[in-house]
Amino acid sequence: MTTPDAISADIDPTTAPGGVRRLTRRIARAGRAALDVILPPLCLSCQTRLPDHDTLCAQCWRRIDFIRPPICDRLGIPMPYDIGETMISAAAAAHPPVFDRARAVARYDGLMREMIHDFKFRDTHHAKRLFGRWLTQCDPIIIEQADFIVPVPLARTRLLSRRFNQAQILANEIAQRSGKPLLPTALTRVRATAHQVGLTRLQRERNVAGAFAVNSFYAPQIAGRAILLVDDVMTTGATASAAAKVLKAAGAQRVDVLVLALVTEI
Numbered sequence: 001m002t003t004p005d006a007i008s009a010d011i012d013p014t015t016a017p018g019g020v021r022r023l024t025r026r027i028a029r030a031g032r033a034a035l036d037v038i039l040p041p042l043c044l045s046c047q048t049r050l051p052d053h054d055t056l057c058a059q060c061w062r063r064i065d066f067i068r069p070p071i072c073d074r075l076g077i078p079m080p081y082d083i084g085e086t087m088i089s090a091a092a093a094a095h096p097p098v099f100d101r102a103r104a105v106a107r108y109d110g111l112m113r114e115m116i117h118d119f120k121f122r123d124t125h126h127a128k129r130l131f132g133r134w135l136t137q138c139d140p141i142i143i144e145q146a147d148f149i150v151p152v153p154l155a156r157t158r159l160l161s162r163r164f165n166q167a168q169i170l171a172n173e174i175a176q177r178s179g180k181p182l183l184p185t186a187l188t189r190v191r192a193t194a195h196q197v198g199l200t201r202l203q204r205e206r207n208v209a210g211a212f213a214v215n216s217f218y219a220p221q222i223a224g225r226a227i228l229l230v231d232d233v234m235t236t237g238a239t240a241s242a243a244a245k246v247l248k249a250a251g252a253q254r255v256d257v258l259v260l261a262l263v264t265e266i
């Protein structure tokens, strides 16, 4: 068994007793009310004064390239037309992913790219509640059908330099909003991988092959269950497929993937 692979200020909703959860919610509500007085609500991007916290102004909102149906049921990528039934893209047919379905909030461009960059590299987590809201609204069905939420783990060396795993922060937000149990350390990285940026699809697959393992402590819980894997960005799906592969080898009946942003070529 390994130690939890991320540091989060939030209480784990899977382990906190009901009383603690209720108290935490009350303190959070009181804290938010006090925050309104001390810090007026501002747009998370341009700092324009707004009526509510944790959101964007209309102008910044328009800079998010939200992914809307029709989409490929396997990869979550936008499709050019709607035929009124479940569609599989040519990319998914040519290289079927190991995971079952992926869904993304938006394309990895414009303001979403800037916000994720700030979230990952500048230690600014003020957008995590908005990210959590977007993720839970993205496809309520895949969240509803999940038994457990599992973040994609960060390599330990990267965790030490960054001090947090952004996927775990997002997974935690989804768990708190949906009430679905979180298994934060069900997956571990068993070997370091090179950065995926600039690699081809095949190189990415090789780079992440064998990078993950299921923590044996959680294997009995995973067997026969539907897992929702959470990450910040998906490019070719090689990382998600490598993680889904070990979850399925451990007996997971279904592995879906939910990410904030998708790198799309269209």
Ligand SMILES: [Zn+2]
Binding pocket: 043, 044, 045, 046, 047, 048, 056, 057, 058, 059, 060, 061
């Ligand atoms: Zn704004």
